[in-house]
Amino acid sequence: MHRPPPGQYVTLSTADEPYQAFVPAPLPPVPPLAWTPALRRRFDDALVALGRLDAITALLPNAALLLYSFVRKEAVLSSQIEGTQSSLADLLLFEIDEQPGVPLDDAHEVSRYVAALERGLALLRGGLPLCSRLLCEMHAVLLDHPRGRGKAPGEIRSSAVWIGGSRPGNAAFVPPPVDALPACIAAFERFLNDDPEATSPLLKAALAHVQFQTIHPFLDGNGRIGRLLIVLQLVADGVLREPLLYPSLFFKTHRSLYYELLNEVRLRGDWERWLDFFAEGVQASAAQALVTAHALLALVNADRDRIATLGRAASSALVVHQALQRQPLATSTALVKAAGLTAATVNKSLGHLSALGIVAELTQRQRGRVFSYRRYVELLNADLPPAAA
C-alpha cells in the first residue's frame, strides 16, 4: 500500500550543495497498516515458528549449550553483511587465541558482535528496558576494536551520515540531522516500551528495525545494532527465552531487496511489503534454527551413546564432550578449565573421543593442540553461504 512518506524532508546544505534529510514520524504508522489475510498469515506462521524454536529451550536438556554456537553463527553472518570475511571457524579460533585464516581485525570485529549481544542481554536481564542507553552500551562494545575506535563507540552521532553516494548531495538517503536525533530517539524508545500503545512483539520488531535504520543514530554499526535489536526485543517481550534466532542469513541472502524495502517505506510509506519480507525472514530463520538445533542435538545424543560404550572411561569423556558442545573448537587447556578435570584425564578423554572419530586434532603439534568437535562444526556451517563455511 502506498502512503505519503512517513516523515518529513528537511533541506540542508554542505559546501553550498543542498540536500534533503529525512526525519521519520514516530511509530506506529499513520494511517494504520493494511492487514490483508496474506499478511496476517505470514505473521501467524512466523510466530508459530518462533514458538517451536523457543520450545526447544524448555524441552531439550542440552539446548542451552546450543546458544554459544548459535550466537557466534549470527555474529559471523551479520558481520559479513558489513563486509568482514571471518568464518565461524575463524571466530572460534580467534576466541582461543589461535591465528585465524583471515585478517585478525575481521575476527576481532566479529567477536565484538558476540560481546555486544551478551552485554545487551545482561543489561536487559538486569532490569534495564530497551532504551538508547542500552543500545549505546552495546554499540560501545561492538566498536571496541581497532577499526571501530574512530567511529564514536557508544555515542549517538554528532555529525551527518548518508547512505549510498560519496556525499550527502548525491546520497540515496540522508538520515535525520543531528539536531533532530534526540526527539527521534525519544519517540523510538517510547515505541519500544509500548508507549503510547502496546504493539505485538513481532510487529514491533519489524517496525522498529526500519525506524532504527532510518534514524541511523550511530556513525557506524547501525545495521548490526539494528539486527541485534530484533533478537533482543523478542527476548525482552518474552517471545524467545534465549536469543536462538539468527535472521542475518536471510538479510544477507536478500540484501538488495532488504535495502530496497527499507527505501520503499521511506519513499512511499509501503510498510506492508517490508512486513511481509520481515515475517518471512523470521519464519525462515526460526525454522532453519530449529532444523539445525535438532540435527545438533541428534548428533550429540548419538555421540553420547557411543561414548557410553567406553565403560569406566565414559564418565570423564562425557564431561569433555559436554564442554565441546559449548566450545566446539578448543585447546586442551581450555577443555581442562571447562571440564574441571585434570589435564591427564582430559587428554585421555580426548584420545578416546578421537578414536571414536568424534573429535579431530587440528594442529598436529605437541603443545597447544586444538580439538574440533568436527561434525558439530560441520552442522553449524551447513546453512552458511560458501564464503562463511
Ligand SMILES: Nc1ncnc2c1ncn2[C@@H]1O[C@H](COP(=O)(O)OP(=O)(O)OP(=O)(O)O)[C@@H](O)[C@H]1O
Ligand atoms: N536505503 C536505506 N534506508 C535505510 N536504511 C538503510 C538503507 N540501506 C541500508 N540501510 C541500513 O543501513 C545499514 C548500514 O549502516 P551502517 O554502515 O551504520 O551499519 P553496519 O552495521 O556498520 O553495516 P551493515 O549493516 O552493512 O552490517 C544496513 O544494514 C541497512 O540496515
